[in-house]
Amino acid sequence: MDAPEQDPAGSFAASLDQEDYRLAVVDLLGALAYGELTAFERLADDASFAPTIADKAALGAMAVAEYNHFALLQARLAELGASPEEAMEPFIPALEAFHERTAPGDWLEGLVKAYVGDGIAEDFYREVSAYLDESTRDLVLLVLEDTGHSQFAVDRVRAAIEADPRLAGRLALWGRRLVGEALSQAQRVAAERDALASLLVGGLSHRGADLAEVGRMFARLTENHTTRMATLGLSA
Amino acid sequence: MDAPEQDPAGSFAASLDQEDYRLAVVDLLGALAYGELTAFERLADDASFAPTIADKAALGAMAVAEYNHFALLQARLAELGASPEEAMEPFIPALEAFHERTAPGDWLEGLVKAYVGDGIAEDFYREVSAYLDESTRDLVLLVLEDTGHSQFAVDRVRAAIEADPRLAGRLALWGRRLVGEALSQAQRVAAERDALASLLVGGLSHRGADLAEVGRMFARLTENHTTRMATLGLSA
Numbered sequence: 001m002d003a004p005e006q007d008p009a010g011s012f013a014a015s016l017d018q019e020d021y022r023l024a025v026v027d028l029l030g031a032l033a034y035g036e037l038t039a040f041e042r043l044a045d046d047a048s049f050a051p052t053i054a055d056k057a058a059l060g061a062m063a064v065a066e067y068n069h070f071a072l073l074q075a076r077l078a079e080l081g082a083s084p085e086e087a088m089e090p091f092i093p094a095l096e097a098f099h100e101r102t103a104p105g106d107w108l109e110g111l112v113k114a115y116v117g118d119g120i121a122e123d124f125y126r127e128v129s130a131y132l133d134e135s136t137r138d139l140v141l142l143v144l145e146d147t148g149h150s151q152f153a154v155d156r157v158r159a160a161i162e163a164d165p166r167l168a169g170r171l172a173l174w175g176r177r178l179v180g181e182a183l184s185q186a187q188r189v190a191a192e193r194d195a196l197a198s199l200l201v202g203g204l205s206h207r208g209a210d211l212a213e214v215g216r217m218f219a220r221l222t223e224n225h226t227t228r229m230a231t232l233g234l235s236a
Numbered sequence: 237m238d239a240p241e242q243d244p245a246g247s248f249a250a251s252l253d254q255e256d257y258r259l260a261v262v263d264l265l266g267a268l269a270y271g272e273l274t275a276f277e278r279l280a281d282d283a284s285f286a287p288t289i290a291d292k293a294a295l296g297a298m299a300v301a302e303y304n305h306f307a308l309l310q311a312r313l314a315e316l317g318a319s320p321e322e323a324m325e326p327f328i329p330a331l332e333a334f335h336e337r338t339a340p341g342d343w344l345e346g347l348v349k350a351y352v353g354d355g356i357a358e359d360f361y362r363e364v365s366a367y368l369d370e371s372t373r374d375l376v377l378l379v380l381e382d383t384g385h386s387q388f389a390v391d392r393v394r395a396a397i398e399a400d401p402r403l404a405g406r407l408a409l410w411g412r413r414l415v416g417e418a419l420s421q422a423q424r425v426a427a428e429r430d431a432l433a434s435l436l437v438g439g440l441s442h443r444g445a446d447l448a449e450v451g452r453m454f455a456r457l458t459e460n461h462t463t464r465m466a467t468l469g470l471s472a
Contacts, residue, residue: 037289040296044280053273053321053328057310060276064303067296074293085289092289 014133024195030087033073040066046110065147094185115153119228120182157232172234250369260431266323269309276302282346301383330421351389355464356418393468408470415461
């Protein structure tokens with residue numbers, strides 16, 4: 001087994017042969033897997049509020065796509081010698097807290113949540129993927145692929161606001177609440193999971209060190225969120 | 237197009253070229269499709285009550301299998317020139333009424349419901365499949381394939397009763413309520429949908445005529461239900 005290679009910036013060549021890197025990847029895939037599993041549940045649940053059978057079927061198809069992503073992550077965790085259940089376990093409280101505090105009151109709030117919430121999660125994992133070994137990065141980018149939900153949500157929300165412009169105020173407020181809860185839970189995870197947090201800032205040698213970079217990343221996430229809200233026809 | 241062929245018993249060779257037969261098949265596939273779509277939703281919903289992540293993942297996989305069956309039925313309905321939404325529409329009230337009246341109070345009631353409810357539905361569609369053209373019958377039997385849910389439910393319910401035998405009384409009562417509601421909704425559908433009901437009793441030429449055969453079928457459904465309850469370790 002090779003010794004960790006340090007580059008001048010202090011990061012290292014990510015390799016699954018390194019135990020601390022492997023554990024960080026297990027953490028990352030565990031978080032992603034539980035996120036996909038709850039996304040599946042949430043979309044299936046939203047399907048019950050769908051105003052038409054066609055919408056119900058469309059949401060069902062997206063839920064199935066999320067589940068298939070979950071299954072890929074579960075299989076990779078097992079390949080890495082990890083128990084998928086144990087890998088997901090540490091991320092249950094943060095994800096459950098997020099969903100409890102942001103239970104949609106209706107169909108439109110559910111769509112905004114799925115669009116905005118998935119968008120933030122996707123940005124977050126894309127940031128992290130820059131620091132991954134190739135095979136892990138490929139898997140992460142594959143499971144982040146849009147399942148068609150974004151366009152569906154944008155179309156439905158824009159049409160609803162066009163039909164009743166008064167909705168815009170309530171949904172904008174809802175979007176702000178969502179991003180606040182998402183960032184607060186993400187910070188909680190980053191604070192509790194050293195390995196995962198260290199992946200985020202460019203390598204385990206930086207463990208806990210580069211809070212400024214984490215801050216810049218949160219700024220980028222917030223900026224992208226603003227763009228997404230505008231796409232929905234809402235102010236951020 | 238050939239004229240309907242009557243056999244001596246008064247049924248006919250089922251052919252999708254016959255408009256009344258095609259409409260009956262659209263009815264049947266519509267009922268089955270909406271059943272699969274709600275089974276998907278229900279299993280995904282049950283997944284949120286799962287006591288472990290492994291159980292949650294297992295239920296998710298079964299929900300996905302139901303959705304894939306739904307997608308096959310949706311595609312076949314479109315091939316038959318029918319709108320899948322319109323084909324499912326007439327069966328919404330009966331299925332929603334069934335699910336509203338039998339909302340499980342906990343994880344075990346959900347498992348018993350899935351096992352017993354799917355079992356009755358499967359028996360029902362198998363009875364009907366005897367009267368179908370080959371391509372429709374193949375599709376119906378394919379989507380009726382057990383998605384692994386039965387054994388999962390049996391294992392979990394038996395283990396729970398073994399751990400706490402007092403559960404048996406409550407779950408047996410629950411099973412009786414389920415079969416009562418299922419048969420009452422099935423009778424409602426049979427009464428309202430002539431085409432579907434006529435498929436059931438062996439051909440459109442019997443339309444509304446053979447209530448005795450329907451009665452015998454209900455007796456067979458009830459008998460199979462008793463066997464399933466015994467498999468769960470419950471009295472019917």
